[in-house]
Amino acid sequence: MESLRPRALIEYFEILWRKKSLIFLVAASVSVAAFLIVRRIPNYYESRAIIVIANQGNNDRLLSIPSLNALTEQITSHANLTEIVRRYDLYRRTPGRIPDRPDPNVAVERLRRSVKIDIKMRNYYPDAPESLTISYRYTDPGVAQRVVADLVSIFEKTNVTVRQQAVTELERFHGKVAEVESQLQALGPQRDLALLRREAAARPEGAPSAVNAQRLAAASSIDSLSDKEYTLKRQIDEQKRQIAEQEKLVKSAPPARGVASNSAYGILLSRRAEVEGQIKDLATYATERNPKMVQARTQLAAINQEIARLEAAGGTSLGEAINSASPEARELRAMQREMQRLETDMEVTRRDLNRKTQTMNSLPTAVVAETIPSEKLNEARAEYDRLMGRYTWLMDKQDSLQKISGDDGQRVTMFQMIDAPIAQRTPVGPNRLLLMLLGLGMALALGLFAAATLEIPRLFLINSDRDVEYYLGAPVLALIPETLTPFERSRRRRLWGLRWIGLALLFGAMIPLFIAALERAQIFQVLANR
Secondary structure, three states: OOOOOOOOHHHHHHHHHHHHHHHHHHHHHHHHOOOOOHOOOEEEEEEEEEEEEOOOOOOOOOOOOOOHHHHHHHOOOOOHHHHHHHHHHHHHHHOOOOOOOOOHHHHHHHHHOOOOOOOOEEEOOOOOOOEEEHHHHEEOOOHHHHHHHHHHHHHHHHHHHHHHHHHHHHHHHHHHHHHHHHHHHHHHHHHHHHHHHHHHHHHOOOOHHHHHHHHHHHHHHHHHHHHHHHHHHHHHHHHHHHHHHHHHHHOOOOHHHHHHHHHHHHHHHHHHHHHHHHHHHOOOOOOOOOOOHOOOOOHHHHHHHHHHHHHHHHOOOOOOOOOOOOOHHHHHHHHHEEEEEEHHHHHHHHHHHHHHHHHHOOOHHHHHHHHOOHHHHHHHHHHHHHHHHHHHHHHHHHHHHHHOOOOOOOOOOOOEEEOOOOOOOOOOOOOOOHHHHHHHHHHHHHHHHHHEHHOOHHHOOOOOOOHHHHHHOOOOOOOOOOOOOHHHHHHHHHHHHHHHHHHHHHHHHHHHHHHHHHHHHOHHHHOOOO
């Protein structure tokens, strides 16, 4: 027939009903094959590690710290992954058929796809990486843990390398500081003479001589420094007592709960303490309009806003936490920083006092003071001011290097591991129910496709009275029923029995064929890893 007779929807359902045996046969065999394949897929266990990226405010460029992108490229490099594959024999443990001579490059690519690296950026200015999550799934939880531990070991090696560089640079800075201090001590008397000479030139006649004025100024400075030294000593003693009491409060505080146990909350608290320390350090030599001070204030405001949002969402307060970021611990760290500042002031005061005392004991006579040229005294004063600026810069860099090297008792690492990789005993995949539902859908689709393949050619033939009326244009007056003899009926029953036996044998033969086809396609194995 050249044309297709229009059919209603009910007629197509009747065609499918006639082919129900074929649809059931194909769908059942595919469903059984999919069920057996899903049952054979092993469980997958996930291990992960979370690393916090700290000490990002160090822009001194004194240390050759590798970037985060360079470290992630090193983690997923072919050499590193090849070593891990060989160490744990991953390509022989890969599910599925294993060739006689497995190719390690295939296992390396599979490992690279299985390792997930998620970099979280902080949501306040300046924009920078805040934390890093590395996860890996494998059929053995112990192997998954060891693989993640090997991957994150690169960050620990980086911390050790940076710490060693900081120790080396710190020794070099100690030598520079000692050299500048000796130069300052040598130029101190000449600078004082230059200042006294300028003051004497501005006085009217009859005023005291320059030497007497210098002695009076030195004595006054010594008295002031002595009073300052006594005050600082009292403050240091009081600060030590408060630190001892605060340490008792930190040890006896209740454990953290609520939002205080959130890793993001702890990160923000640590960052806030770091920014507050920077503000206190900047306040010693910078004003509120200084660009660095403005930037630090902006960062502190953004961090406080984010902490308030987390506390409001978690329904807890800062006083409920007691850990490294609790109020007691932060107050203790603030006291320790204040103690360090007081000790630094005490050291500087003692040095100034010793220098003033030596200057007063070795004051030149009036004749000697007058014989020193004014140009030389002015040059000494300018050189002294320049060296003081360099001394301040060296001390700032030295403090930064001491934090990294751990000489100040507070070791600051660039990469700090918050959650170490562990061997999870609960599998994270595969989702067998979802895979079985997918296999059932594939089975029904293949069954319908097989029925449609057989029935589409019959749509162009005359199979019923409706086809006769459509193609011949004549109505059907009567239908003659089929009449069979007893022998023909018996023969038909035997044929039906043989047909069902053949279908059963075909069903049994189709299951291995579909299993082999689905195994080769690796559909369920790929979906199980996602």
